[in-house]
Amino acid sequence: MRERLSAIEQAGARLLAIDPHESWSAKFLLDEVGLSTADVSYPLLADAADVVSAAYGIAFQMRIHTEWSNRPATFIIDRDGTLRYARRGRSFADRPSPQVVLRELEKLR
Amino acid sequence: MLRRAFTRRRSLLLLSCVLLLFSCDSLLTAAEPRRDPAQWIKSFSTQWDDTAWNGFGSGRTKAYIRPMDDEGWKARMHALAGLVSAGQKSVEPLIDLLSHGKPAERVLAAQALGYLAAEVPSGPLLAAAQDDAEAAVRLYAVDALGMQGNASLHGSLEKLLETESSGDVKKHIGYALARGEHGVDRQVLEQFVRWNPKTLDSARLGKQAPDFALPSLDGETIRLSDFRGKQAVVLVFIYGDT
Numbered sequence: 001m002r003e004r005l006s007a008i009e010q011a012g013a014r015l016l017a018i019d020p021h022e023s024w025s026a027k028f029l030l031d032e033v034g035l036s037t038a039d040v041s042y043p044l045l046a047d048a049a050d051v052v053s054a055a056y057g058i059a060f061q062m063r064i065h066t067e068w069s070n071r072p073a074t075f076i077i078d079r080d081g082t083l084r085y086a087r088r089g090r091s092f093a094d095r096p097s098p099q100v101v102l103r104e105l106e107k108l109r
Numbered sequence: 110m111l112r113r114a115f116t117r118r119r120s121l122l123l124l125s126c127v128l129l130l131f132s133c134d135s136l137l138t139a140a141e142p143r144r145d146p147a148q149w150i151k152s153f154s155t156q157w158d159d160t161a162w163n164g165f166g167s168g169r170t171k172a173y174i175r176p177m178d179d180e181g182w183k184a185r186m187h188a189l190a191g192l193v194s195a196g197q198k199s200v201e202p203l204i205d206l207l208s209h210g211k212p213a214e215r216v217l218a219a220q221a222l223g224y225l226a227a228e229v230p231s232g233p234l235l236a237a238a239q240d241d242a243e244a245a246v247r248l249y250a251v252d253a254l255g256m257q258g259n260a261s262l263h264g265s266l267e268k269l270l271e272t273e274s275s276g277d278v279k280k281h282i283g284y285a286l287a288r289g290e291h292g293v294d295r296q297v298l299e300q301f302v303r304w305n306p307k308t309l310d311s312a313r314l315g316k317q318a319p320d321f322a323l324p325s326l327d328g329e330t331i332r333l334s335d336f337r338g339k340q341a342v343v344l345v346f347i348y349g350d351t
Contacts, residue, residue, distance in 0.1 A: 004345070013341040016331065021349055022297065023326050024255070024288040031287075037326040045323035045331055048293075049193075049224070049300035050186065055319040057310040058346055060182040063162055064172035066244045066277035068185070068216075069348040071174060075318065077333065077342045083318040091165045092172055092348065101343060108341055 005042055007098040011105035013076075015042040020059065020070045022048040058088055074101065078108045142191075146199040149191040150206060150214065156184035159213045183309055188217060193224045193301040200225060204233045207250075212243050219249035224301065226256040226293045235265055244275040251278060255285025258292025296324070318344075 001017075008015045019026055023046045030037060045052075053059035053070050061071035074096050076085035085104045087096050096104075158181050162173035175182065192199045199221065206218040219237060222229050234257075237250035251269070254262050266282055273279050312319050322332045336342050 001345075004343075008343050011341075013343055014336055015343045015345065016333075017345045017347055018323065019347050019349060022256075022288075022293065023324070024291070025284050025349060026326060028284050028287050040326060043325040043329075043331050045325055047321075047323055048297045049304070050189075051300050051304050051308070052319070052321040052323060053346060054183075054186045054310070055308045055321070056312045056344070056346065060185045061175040061179070062172060062348060063174070064170075064348055065280070066248050066275060067349075068182075068220075068245075070346045072348060073346045075312070075344040075346075077318040077336075077344065079336075079338060079341055081317050081320075081334065081337045083312055083314055083316060086312065086314055088177070089174075090163075090177070091174060092170070095345075105341060105343070 001042075003098045004101060007102040008105065011102060013105050017042060017044045018047050018052055018070075019044060020047050020050050020053050022046055062092065064092060076101070076104050076108070084108060143195070144191055146192055146195055146202040149188045149195075149199075150202065150210075150217070153184050153188035153217055154211070154214055157181045157213055157217075185217070186309060187306065189221055189224075190301050190304045190306070192221045193298065194304070196225065197228050200228050204229070207233055207237050207246075212246070215241060215243060215246045216249060219246050219253055223249060223253035223256045224293060224298060226253065226258070229253065229257070231257060231259065231262055235262075238269055239272070244278055247273070247275070248278045248281050251281045251285050255281075255288050256293035258288065258290045260290050294324075 005015050026044055027037060030039065047053050050059045056073065056075060058071040058073045060068040062069050072089040072092055072095055074087050075083060078084050089095055161179055161181065162175060164171065164173050166172045192203065203218045203222050203225070206214050207222065210218060215237070219234070222234065231254060234250045234253050238247050238254060241247050241250065251266070254266060263286060266285055270279060270282050273282065308319055318333060320333045322330050325331050333342065
């Protein structure tokens with residue numbers, strides 16, 4: 001995430017992460033590894049009712065850790081609010097590399 | 110002659126009143142159409158296919174993902190929104206489903222009951238958390254208990270930790286204990302009630318990205334539209350422990 005974050009910030013864009021859970025699990029996991037919410041340097045948003053995950057077409061599509069969770073996905077929205085890039089993963093590790101994200105952000109300039 | 114004209118006018122008036130009522134109803138119902146909880150359960154049951162998953166990974170991180178063109182997830186979203194926004198009406202049918210349904214139905218029941226938290230008796234949830242053969246049912250039942258924000262359940266939850274075999278379910282018992290008396294936020298419930306089914310799978314390249322308003326870790330509400338005219342946004346959807 002950190003690699004991605006610096007690439008994104010360099011390109012003048014903003015990173016938002018969306019988690020299909022209430023924030024309790026994120027806080028618990030941070031606590032477990034000795035971190036606090038202040039250590040998360042990008043907004044981590046709680047999509048507890050899955051309404052945003054559903055809008056972006058990825059809710060309940062991956063069964064991991066026994067629960068029905070989001071298919072991993074990355075989207076890029078330009079300054080006008082238009083969706084310009086969408087990549088929905090085929091496995092939990094299937095994400096665009098920081099290089100790909102940077103390249104796609106460059107295309108928006 | 111006069112009587113016939115009067116009757117015709119009255120029928121026209123009646124007809125236009127009825128038509129007006131119908132059109133008003135469809136204007137107001139941007140949310141999920143009101144159906145019986147039993148109908149939502151049935152529609153979910155016929156469309157959710159528990160077998161259409163592709164496996165990947167191994168050992169601890171064995172996971173399953175839907176084929177890209179699968180649509181079953183939509184039935185889950187519709188059913189959850191319909192059941193949760195029906196509120197109290199859904200509780201009894203869901204509690205019944207929790208003990209008597211097929212495995213996939215019991216999972217849905219536990220999941221929905223979590224959001225309905227305040228209206229739900231803990232007994233059936235505890236029983237499911239303890240005794241259901243499916244780890245997923247136990248997991249969502251544990252979540253549901255946590256979402257009730259009832260500290261008096263902690264003893265029972267701690268006891269579950271001793272007997273639970275699934276590491277994932279144990280993790281969720283941990284979340285339930287950690288949240289203490291913080292029940293599920295009203296805002297979450299409102300999202301279901303206000304949900305417009307037309308937004309389902311509505312993100313399209315080249316079109317306006319669906320806007321949203323969600324809370325960050327520190328409780329601040331962040332909207333996608335906050336960044337319009339200012340910055341491009343990279344939206345990364347995670348699944349919970351990335």
